[in-house]
Amino acid sequence: xxxxxxxxxxxxxxxxxxxxxxxxxxxxxxxxxxxxxxxxxxxxxxxxxxxxxxxxxxxxxxxxxxxxxxxxxxxxxxxxxxxxxxxxxxxxxxxxxxxxxxxxxxxxxxxxxxx
Amino acid sequence: xxxxxxxxxxxxxxxxxxxxxxxxxxxxxxxxxxxxxxxxxxxxxxxxxxxxxxxxxxxxxxxxxxxxxxxxxxxxxxxxxxxxxxxxxxxxxxxxxxxxxxxxxxxxxxx
Numbered sequence: 001x002x003x004x005x006x007x008x009x010x011x012x013x014x015x016x017x018x019x020x021x022x023x024x025x026x027x028x029x030x031x032x033x034x035x036x037x038x039x040x041x042x043x044x045x046x047x048x049x050x051x052x053x054x055x056x057x058x059x060x061x062x063x064x065x066x067x068x069x070x071x072x073x074x075x076x077x078x079x080x081x082x083x084x085x086x087x088x089x090x091x092x093x094x095x096x097x098x099x100x101x102x103x104x105x106x107x108x109x110x111x112x113x114x115x
Numbered sequence: 116x117x118x119x120x121x122x123x124x125x126x127x128x129x130x131x132x133x134x135x136x137x138x139x140x141x142x143x144x145x146x147x148x149x150x151x152x153x154x155x156x157x158x159x160x161x162x163x164x165x166x167x168x169x170x171x172x173x174x175x176x177x178x179x180x181x182x183x184x185x186x187x188x189x190x191x192x193x194x195x196x197x198x199x200x201x202x203x204x205x206x207x208x209x210x211x212x213x214x215x216x217x218x219x220x221x222x223x224x225x226x
Contacts, residue, residue: 009155034214043119043205043217044158090157103215107157 002027002093006106014114015083021076021109023091033074034092034103035065044090050074061085086113118142119218121206127224134193136221138206145210147189148173149181152203152220161204164189196225 007022025031032051036044048059055067065076074091091106122137140147148163150173160173162181170181178200182190189208193200203222207215 043219046214105158
């Protein structure tokens with residue numbers, strides 16, 4: 001079975017600073033990996049996804065993530081954050097060939113950007 | 116643009132009431148999902164459906180049922196609401212293996 005661990009429940013950071021939100025997964029089979037963002041009072045929307053190919057994936061709003069198979073990690077990064085990036089971020093995993101119903105979410109990381 | 120609409124943003128119900136949470140999507144997606152979101156627990160899958168009149172249990176189906184009479188509509192039913200079902204409920208839909216599209220959520224309080 002797959003599982004996802006988001007190592008930090010809360011990350012405070014100042015505006016224009018870089019940020020890294022950490023995600024580790026465990027799986028005995030190959031997986032697809034996703035990052036979703038949830039702004040206050042909204043549903044989740046897709047930031048980026050890794051399906052295959054290049055291990056560095058670029059997403060919306062200047063975010064990127066790197067798939068590291070040996071470390072079983074998929075950390076999310078942004079070189080310079082804005083106040084508007086304040087949100088909760090969820091890492092998720094799905095096994096190859098699995099349906100979307102098999103999407104396993106981490107517990108979330110709340111990013112708080114301060115002026 | 117895909118739109119997933121949950122009929123209520125906030126709902127307050129009493130213990131023992133039967134509760135219906137409605138979700139409608141406008142993109143002819145065959146797959147629909149109900150998740151529950153609780154602080155510190157992330158999202159947990161309650162039920163999902165791959166087609167009209169089809170349903171499958173997710174990770175936490177106890178105390179819930181679902182109905183999918185039409186392709187665009189997926190209803191979550193709490194047969195007898197309890198206080199431990201106070202939560203944020205998120206509906207999502209997708210076609211094939213494309214990413215999930217989420218509604219804005221229904222915050223349910225059971226008193």
